[in-house]
Amino acid sequence: xxxxxxxxxxxxxxxxxxxxxxxxxxxxxxxxxxxxxxxxxxxxxxxxxxxxxxxxxxxxxxxxxxxxxxxxxxxxxxxxxxxxxxxxxxxxxxxxxxxxxxxxxxxxxxxxxxxxxxxxxxxxxxxxxxxxxxxxxxxxxxxxxxxxxxxxxxxxxxxxxxxxxxxxxxxxxxxxxxxxxxxxxxxxxxxxxxxxxxxxxxxxx
Amino acid sequence: xxxxxxxxxxxxxxxxxxxxxxxxxxxxxxxxxxxxxxxxxxxxxxxxxxxxxxxxxxxxxxxxxxxxxxxxxxxxxxxxxxxxxxxxxxxxxxxxxxxxxxxxxxxxxxxxxxxxxxxxxxxxxxxxxxxxxxxxxxxxxxxxxxxxxxxxxxxxxxxxxxxxxxxxxxxxxxxxxxxxxxxxxxxxxxxxxxxxxxxxxxxxxxxxxxxxxxxxxxxxxxxxxxxxxxxxxxxxxxxxxxxxxxxxxxxxxxxxxxxxxxxxxxxxxxxxxxxxxxxxxxxxxxxxxxxxxxxxxxxxxxxxxxxxxxxxxxxxxxxxxxxxxxxxxxxxxxxxxxxxxxxxxxxxxxxxxxxxxxxxxxxxxxxxxxxxxxxxxxxxxxxxxxxxxxxxxxxxxxxxxxxxxxxxxxxxxxxxxxxxxxxxxxxxxxxxxxxxxxxxxxxxxxxxxxxxxxxxxxxxxxxxxxxxxxxxxxxx
Numbered sequence: 240x241x242x243x244x245x246x247x248x249x250x251x252x253x254x255x256x257x258x259x260x261x262x263x264x265x266x267x268x269x270x271x272x273x274x275x276x277x278x279x280x281x282x283x284x285x286x287x288x289x290x291x292x293x294x295x296x297x298x299x300x301x302x303x304x305x306x307x308x309x310x311x312x313x314x315x316x317x318x319x320x321x322x323x324x325x326x327x328x329x330x331x332x333x334x335x336x337x338x339x340x341x342x343x344x345x346x347x348x349x350x351x352x353x354x355x356x357x358x359x360x361x362x363x364x365x366x367x368x369x370x371x372x373x374x375x376x377x378x379x380x381x382x383x384x385x386x387x388x389x390x391x392x393x394x395x396x397x398x399x400x401x402x403x404x405x406x407x408x409x410x411x412x413x414x415x416x417x418x419x420x421x422x423x424x425x426x427x428x429x430x431x432x433x434x435x436x437x438x439x440x441x442x443x444x
Numbered sequence: 445x446x447x448x449x450x451x452x453x454x455x456x457x458x459x460x461x462x463x464x465x466x467x468x469x470x471x472x473x474x475x476x477x478x479x480x481x482x483x484x485x486x487x488x489x490x491x492x493x494x495x496x497x498x499x500x501x502x503x504x505x506x507x508x509x510x511x512x513x514x515x516x517x518x519x520x521x522x523x524x525x526x527x528x529x530x531x532x533x534x535x536x537x538x539x540x541x542x543x544x545x546x547x548x549x550x551x552x553x554x555x556x557x558x559x560x561x562x563x564x565x566x567x568x569x570x571x572x573x574x575x576x577x578x579x580x581x582x583x584x585x586x587x588x589x590x591x592x593x594x595x596x597x598x599x600x601x602x603x604x605x606x607x608x609x610x611x612x613x614x615x616x617x618x619x620x621x622x623x624x625x626x627x628x629x630x631x632x633x634x635x636x637x638x639x640x641x642x643x644x645x646x647x648x649x650x651x652x653x654x655x656x657x658x659x660x661x662x663x664x665x666x667x668x669x670x671x672x673x674x675x676x677x678x679x680x681x682x683x684x685x686x687x688x689x690x691x692x693x694x695x696x697x698x699x700x701x702x703x704x705x706x707x708x709x710x711x712x713x714x715x716x717x718x719x720x721x722x723x724x725x726x727x728x729x730x731x732x733x734x735x736x737x738x739x740x741x742x743x744x745x746x747x748x749x750x751x752x753x754x755x756x757x758x759x760x761x762x763x764x765x766x767x768x769x770x771x772x773x774x775x776x777x778x779x780x781x782x783x784x785x786x787x788x789x790x791x792x793x794x795x796x797x798x799x800x801x802x803x804x805x806x807x808x809x810x811x812x813x814x815x816x817x818x819x820x821x822x823x824x825x826x827x828x829x830x831x832x833x834x835x836x837x838x839x840x841x842x843x844x845x846x847x848x849x850x851x852x853x854x855x856x857x858x859x860x861x862x863x864x865x866x867x868x869x870x871x872x873x874x875x876x877x878x879x880x881x882x883x884x885x886x887x888x889x890x891x892x893x894x895x896x897x898x899x900x901x902x903x904x905x906x907x908x909x910x911x912x913x914x915x916x917x918x919x920x
Contacts, residue, residue, distance in 0.1 A: 339785045
C-alpha cells in the first residue's frame, strides 16, 4: 500500500552534540554524522527519512523536530511487481499469510515485505525504506520482518547500529527439552498446535 | 446501595501525546444521567484501598507499608558503594495519579541507602511506545532531585545487551542492567490480561519495559497467546539477570485502588502469590463487565485507548470480555497482536473458531480524550468509532495511527456524539473509561443492571470459575 510522506526530521545544528544516538536507531539509516567546524553534527538524508520520530523522541538534546517536506516522498510496495507465487512461498515458510499485518502502525502486510525482498531488499533497513515497516512505533514488527528475510534465504547478522541485534526464537523452533520442562506451565505444545492451525507455515520440520 | 453522584475522573495531563488540557471539553462523568457505581457496593469482599485524599496522605501510607515489607527482604548482597539500578516501568505512574508508585520508588531508594550504605542508587524508568514519557514522570514527581540526579529513562530502541537464556539469546536494554545490582519495582494490576493471561504477570517487564525491540516483538509475533509468557521468565532466570537481581517490590493494586506494597527476594514465589491474589481480586469485576449485554463506551482518560480504565479494568479487557481471558483453555482473546495480524481491514483473514470477534456488546466507541502513541487502528476498524473535537487532529498527526481516522468519524463535542450514538445503538447503557478511583461512571440504566448482575457473578466466580482458574495454574 503506497503512502505519501509529507514530513521530514530536521536537526538543529546549534543543539546537536554529535552524540550519534539518532544515527544508531534510525530504522532506515537516513542519518549520518558530518564534520561542521570540526564538530560532528547529525545530517538527515531527505531521500530516506520517513518522519517516524524515533530520533525526535530519543535525542537527548531535543535537537530534532518534524517539519514539512519541500517535496513528498512516496513509499510502499506494489506487490504485483513481484511474483505472487514467490511471495506466497516466502510467507508460507515464515508461517504467515500474505495478507496478514506485520507492521501494525502502517498496516503493512507480509506480502508487501516479501515483495520488497524479491525486489532486492536484503536487510530490515532496506525493507523499511521500501515499505515503511518499522517506521511507526519502531518496536513491534522487527521479528516479522526478520522471519520473512530468513524465509527468503537471507542471512541476518547485525544492524549498523542499535536498530536490531539478530534472530530470536519462535514457537516453531523451541528446544525440545524446554518444551518438555515448561509445557504444562506455559501451554507450549497447545499454542504451537493452535498457531499451526491459524498460520499454516511450511517451515516447521 | 446505588451511589447518587458521579466519581471524579482522572484529570487531564500535560503531555506531548495528549491534546492540551484546555482543549478538552465536557467530561463523560458530567453528562446528564451519569452516576457513580462503587466497587465496594458491587463486591464488598474486594479489599478497600488506601486513601487517595491528598498526595501527603498517599506518601505517608505508602512509605509506611513499603518500609515494613522491605524490612522482610534480604538486601545483604549490596555492599557499601555498590551501584544499584531500581528498574521502574511507565505503567506504575499511570495508576491513580502515580504518586503511590513514585513514593514506593523513593522508599526503596531510602531503604537501600540506609541499610546498605551506598548512595550509588539510580532510577531507571522504562518506556512503552511513548519514549518521552519516562522524562515526563521523572520531572512530574521530582524524582531527579530525590535521586540526586541519578535518574534516566530508557526506550526499547536503546542499545541492547544480549542475554543467554534456556531458549536462546534475547536482548534487554543495556543501560537498565548497567549497575552491579538491580531491584525490580513494578505493579500488580491486571492490566494487559489478553497478553499475560495471569501466567507470570510479574515477570512481564523483563520482556517489555527492560527489553529491546527484538524481545518485545518476539513476545507479540513469534510465540503464542499463552506461551509468549515463557520469554520474560527465561530472561529473569538467565545467569546475567540472576547475578544482578536483589529483590522485587510490587505496588499491590485491586479494582478498588491501591491496596499495598509487597517485597520479595524470589520473584518466582512472589508471582505465585500474586497469581492467586489477582484471580481473586479481579475475577469478579472482569466477569461482571463480560455480562453487560450492550453498551456505548466513552474513552476519557489520559492514556492510550487500550490502557484507559474503568473500575480498575482496562478498555482492552472489555474488548475481550466476550471470552473469559483467565480461562487458559481458551487460546485466543478477541484482541491481541495475533488477532490484529489477521485483520488487514475490517474482516478477519481466517474465519476459524479460534479467533473470537471483539466484544459484540460494544455498540459504539466515543473517544473524548486519550493519548496517542500506540498503534490503535484495529479498534477503529472493528468498532463504530467517533472522535471528539481536537482528538481527531491528534490521531491524524500520530505516526502510529496513520490510518486511524480513515475508519473513525470526527464529531464536534461529546454530547452530540452521545446523542447520535444513543439513537443508532438503541441502548441507554453508557460506560466511561475515565480512571475514576474506586468505581465506575455509568448511565443510570447501566448502574441498575450492574447492581442486578453482581450477586450472581460473585457466586459464579466463587463456586465455578475460581476453582477452574486455579486448577489450570496448578493451584488449589
